[in-house]
Amino acid sequence: MKLINTFCISILFTISLFSQETIIIPDIGFEEALIDLNIDTNGLNGNILVSDARYVVNLNINTPLDNKLLPNVNSKIKSLSGIEHFPNLKRLDCYGNEITKLDLSKNTEITFLNCSDNKIETLDLSNNPNLFSVSCDNNKLISLKLGDKPTMRDLYCNDNKLTELNIKNCTALENFDASNNKLQKILINKETYSKYSEGWYKDSSVAYLENMEASAPIQITKVESTPKTTSTPKTITTEKSNQSTETAANYYEKFQLSVITEYDKLLLAPSHLDNKKLEVQQKYSLDGSQFSQWIAEYSNLTNTNKTVIKTNTAVYFSKFKHLAVNEYEKLVLNPSYLQSKKEEIQQKYNLNPGDLTKWIDQFGTPSLKAKTAPQKESTESYYLKFKKSVVGEYEKLVLNHSYTQSVKSKIQQKYNITAAQLSEWIVKHSKVKAL
Secondary structure: OOOHHHHHHHHHHHHHEEEEEOEEEEHHHHHHHHHOOOOOOOOOOOOEHHHOOOOOOEOOOOOOOOOHHHHHHHOOOOOOOOOOHHOOOOOOOOOOOOOOOOOOOOOOOOOOOEEEOOOOOOEOOOOOOOOOOOOOOOOOOOEEOOOOOOOOEEEEEEOOOOEEEEEOOOOOOOEEEEOOOOOOEEEHHHHHHHHHHHHHHHOOEEEEOOOOOOOOOEEEEEOOOOOOOOOOOEEEEEOOOOOOOOOOHHHHHHHHHHHHHHHHHOOHHHHHHHHHHHHHHHHHOOOOOHHHHHHHHEEEOOOOOOOOOOOOOHHHHHHHHHHHHHHHHHHHOHHHHHHHHHHHHHHHHHHOOOHHHHHHHHHHHHHHHHOOOOOOOOOOHHHHHHHHHHHHHHHHHHHHHHHHHHHHHHHHHOOOOHHHHHHHHHHHHOOOOOO
16 A cells, blocks of 8 residues: 555656756756756756746846856856746847847847847847847848837947848937948838937948839938828938037047937836836835835935935834834724723722822833833834835946946947046946936
């Protein structure tokens, strides 16, 4: 009988193991990263549980050999095969690896992608309608398909091998860099160009066109009073004045300011801010609109006049909860209620009020008497400290070292400036207060 029971238990255990569906992760570096990030809970065995992948929203596997979040990754990642089974992935940072293929066609929730400095040859993002920011520069791209991207604000695809590019359906594109490719033409939407092209960069030999198929481009100015109907493509250029009353120094100052403005925008990309807000909201069970109000009131990311609360948030949260309960108890034990109960006892036992007061002082429960004593600091005071501390923790998550460094590196490469130059300009011009 014991043997039969043991056999049945073994069978049930085996069935239980196999009933947990898994996802194959062929790249050992990728799986090591998932283990370091506490995503893969079943160990280094070439797969992860489907249930583990389901909860991944943000994935940061940038520069794995230098990333402090990935201490046990021993090689750069060459394949992200398996990531297509992460259905709730919203942000992917895989900068600085050796990835050759990236299939995100099933990751339809993704809003932010940074796959710069890899070896990717083709990238099809046409099935990712929610993408807000894409950095795929410094790869080996010969094909980049974007599809409809009505909310995409940032696209960096410079330093690749692209021969054609269509951004016509990227109608909110504020920041765009396609320089150092093999392009001759870029297909655009004229209205989008007129609105945002000051933040666009390409090689001087490349033409912006509204129609790729026609052969004789017509040069027009950036702004026209009335649109013209024609089947001939239009090369759009910006008129520049040959006269200038400003000095080179003035323009260099403006260039610095423009670079740092772009740096600030990258640093505080809405998708990045939203992810960190969600992380803190979940940690402290906060309401989204409530937390947004706290950020607007107390955040010092763009206000250098505010001070940062550096005390542990958990301490303030604990004290706030303690004082909130104390406040509740004081409401329960309010003076009129206490007096009514004293009178009830006096009448029941025919006592002298003075004697009962003396007995309460002499024999009353110390903790109960403490509840009626005045507080040194109010619940509101600790709640205010808690709110400020939560916002301070959120800001530190937003400006974490690895993320800030990746943004700095991107700006340095784009404008060919040194780290020292950029640091000096940030101190001088940045609106984002370093924490």
